[in-house]
Each structure stands twice: as C-alpha cells, then as structure tokens.
Amino acid sequence: MGDHILTLIIFLPLFAAVVMGVFRVETKVLKIGSFLSSAVTLLLVLWLTVHFDPHGGMQFVKDLPWIQNTGIRYYLGVDFLSLTVLILITLLMPPLYLYMKHEERKGYWYNMLLLQTGVTGAVLSLDLVLFYLFWETMLLPIFIMIGKYGNGMHRYNAMKILLITILGSMSMLFSILYLGYMYFETTGVWSFALQDLSHLVFNAQTSILLAAGFLLAFVIKIPLVGFHTWMAPAYGSAPTPAVVIMSSIMAKLGVYGIWRFGFGLFETTLIYYAPFIIILALIGLLYYAIRAITEENLRKMFAYSSGSHLSLIALGLILTNIYAWSGSLYLIATHALASAGMFIMIGLTYKRFKTVQISELGGIASKAPLFTFFFAFFALSIAGLPGTGGFVAELLIIIGAFKTNFWIGFFTATTMLAAMVYVFWMLQRTLFGPDNSSVEFKDLNLREMIMLFPLVFMLLLTGIAPSLFTPMFEPQLSAYLQAVLDAIGGL
Secondary structure, eight states: OTTTHHHHHHHHHHHHHHHHHHTTOOHHHHHHHHHHHHHHHHHHHHHHHHTOOTTSSSEEEEEEEEEGGGTEEEEEEEOHHHHHHHHHHHHHHHHHHHHTTTOOOHHHHHHHHHHHHHHHHHHHBOBHHHHHHHHHHHHHHHHHHHHHHOOSSHHHHHHHHHHHHHHHHHHHHHHHHHHHHHHHHHHSSOOOBHHHHTTOOOOHHHHHHHHHHHHHHHHHHTTOTTSOTTHHHHHHHSOHHHHHHIIIIIHHHHHHHIIIIIHHHOHHHHHHHHHHHHHHHHHHHHHHHHHHHHOOBHHHHHHHHHHHHHHHHHHHHHTOSHHHHHHHHHHHHHHHHHHHHHHHHHHHHHHHHSOOBGGGOOOHHHHOHHHHHHHHHHHHHHTTOTTSHHHHHHHHHHHHHHHHOHHHHHHHHHHHHHHHHHHHHHHHHHTSSOOOOOSOOOOOOHHHHHHHHHHHHHHHHHHHOGGGTHHHHHHHHHHHHHHHHHHTTTO
C-alpha cells in the first residue's frame, strides 16, 4: 500500500464523488458515502503517520512521467510540513460532514468532496505544474459554494474572491513556466520538479521577480494585510463548511506555499523580502485585532481574528530561527483546530438564532451550559488559553521574535493581549449578556458533541503534552532550517 497511499489519499474523495454522481444516488446515500470516504481517508493518513520516519527526508514518494515532452511529472511526497497539513485536512472533514447531516442539496456534498481532493493534492505535490493544477482545483468548489449556497451579497463576494485569487494564481503560473524554461535552457531538458528547479542559479533581479510571482499568490491566500479585502465579505457570505476550509486549511496553504516553495527555491531572495513581510505581518497583527474588537458580526470578527493569527504564523516563518519555526508549524495545526471549532459553533448559533450579530444574541449561558462550554473553549483557544496548543505555539513564536529583535518581540507579544480583549468582550455580550432573543435556545445534542469532542481533545492534548508531537517534526524541521541558513549565509 505504501507505493500508492498518497494517490489513494488524494483521489479517494474524488472517486467517491464520481461513482455516486454516475449512479445518481439518493441524498442519503451521498451523505453516507461522503462520510465514509472521509473516514477511510483519515485511516489512511493515520497509517501514513505511524509509518512516517521523523528523521527521514521526503517519504512515500511517487514519481511517474505524465506529459513527457514538457517534463511535467506526477510527483508526490510527504515530509514533516506536508504531513502536518495533511493530518489537519483529514481530521477536519468527518466533523464537517456530521455538521452537514441535514444538508439536502447534492451539489453541496459533491463540492466538498472535490475540495478535499484539491487541497490534499496541493499539499502533496512536488511538481510545480501539478501543484498549480490542484491549487486551482480547490478554488472552484469554494467559488461555487459561496456563489450558489452562500448568503447576503454572496454572488458578488464569490466573484471578488475568484478574481483576486486568480490574479495571484496567474502571477505564480508565469513564475512556474519561466522556471521550467530556465531549467530547459540550462540542461536541455524540461522539468518542473521542485527538486530539479531548486538547483537553478539566476541573478538577483530575476530571482526577486520570480519570487514575487509566488509570494503574491500566497499572501493573497493567507491573507496578509493589504491583500485581505476579500476575506471578511467571503467569510460572512460563505456557508459554514466553506468558512472552516478557508480559515483552517486554505489560508494555511498560503503559509505552506511560502515554506515549501519560497524557502525551497528562493532562500536568499526571501531575505530581500523579509523586512516587507515582517512589517506587513506586524501591521496585520494589530490591524486585524482592532477590526475584530469593533466587529459586530461573529463570522467577520473571527475572520479578522484568523487574519491576525495567520500574520503571526507568517512572521514566525520569516524570522528563521528554531523557536519561531517550531511555533509557526505548531500554530498552523492548533489554530486550524480552534478556528474550525469556533466557526462550527458560529454555524450552530446561526441555526438556532438565525443571526450571528452579537447585539442580537445574549443570555446563552443560562439556557445551554454545554453549548456555552464548547463556544467559550474554542474562543479562548484561539486567544491562546494556557493549557491549549495555541498557547504553546504563540509562546514559541514570541520567544523567537525576541531572539531576533526586542521590538519585533514586543509587538508580537501584544497579539495575545489583543486577542484576550476581543474574545472576552465578545463572550461577555454573547454568553453572559442580557437575553436579546425570544427564540428557545436548544443545547447541543449528541451528534454535535461527537463532532466537536475530537477538536477539544486535540487542542488540550497539544497544549498539555506538546512533547508527544514535537519529536514528529523537530528533526526534519531543524535540518530544513539549517539548510536554509546555510543557503543564505547564516543571515
């Protein structure tokens, strides 16, 4: 199974969608088939994790010729970075399908299956053209889900995210094609494999322009401040499962892209862009936090919260020291779990109240103690509650920031304080404030608790016992960091 496991993980959801689509199965069968495909995929990833060697390099590699005349290959592999994101993808899909239990629109389910194939393929691709194809594949279901199944100005917001994201994708495609052309000019053969292209040598100006093509795509996906105009409207209009994917997975793929391709192809050039990225990240930390404090819509509030924490992840990544890198990788995982739980809770709030406006909520704690616990837990986890994984991750990044520069560390540390401000302010009004609704509020049922419990368990486990997880990525992370520092001369 080892030779084909990555292919199975990528294409099993798509295969399930095609089979159920061809036979035009009933909605009930579609629901069961979607959940089973996500459960089997999760089991495959667990098998992969058990057999993963923390001291090895790229593993379970699958390298086959695809379009031979142009050097495009079906080239897959997994290392510490892709495994982290892969685990998140497969861990979050079953709870989302449980959340969607009462969703009767078939297109909704088919798009979720296609979306899982897109994001998984992007994470595991080591050929840049293959990566680009999966990168674009994951955009299409999001566009459809917002445009067809969203609310408010959903068609406008779907078109906005499509156009802005395509702008970044086109710039990345130009850089990919030029890299392949440069490899052909140098060696006489075509290749778009990351391993081959990493050996190219080009002048500083060419490197800066090519790196800019990739960075534009990735900073839009994160998004860093200045490239974020699509974020709050899209989060506000999208259905809950799409919001969870955008916040917990797709935004993390922006950081993954910088990590994989930025440091894989343009290590020295990233030093040129480092001050620019650091400034954007620091501004984003504070700007997004302030916007979250002033936001009345829960979805948009936690959209800005996600922007703040993703800025923190990008900051840790660009600081290139072991504390900051470890914290960024850990925060990719823990923030994905916390934001997924929070947006699911917001979705459950909307199902009960038919609103997510803070001013129209209140008094939930007196009506639904279980709902109150899960809602408060996920909100506080996002804010870095001690005992949860987010606290460990943020602390590591802050230590790494102080190691780099006192003032960078100082402004980075304000993130935790700002997050506590908007989270406690929101909780006071939403859970403990006066009851502003006459709707009878139902507490969580067994199905809802089952879908939320794994997220709570993982957030507590990553916070209480981080030593269970760090050995899985620390050897490869340290080796990767050392290789980057050697390439940039220790700068």
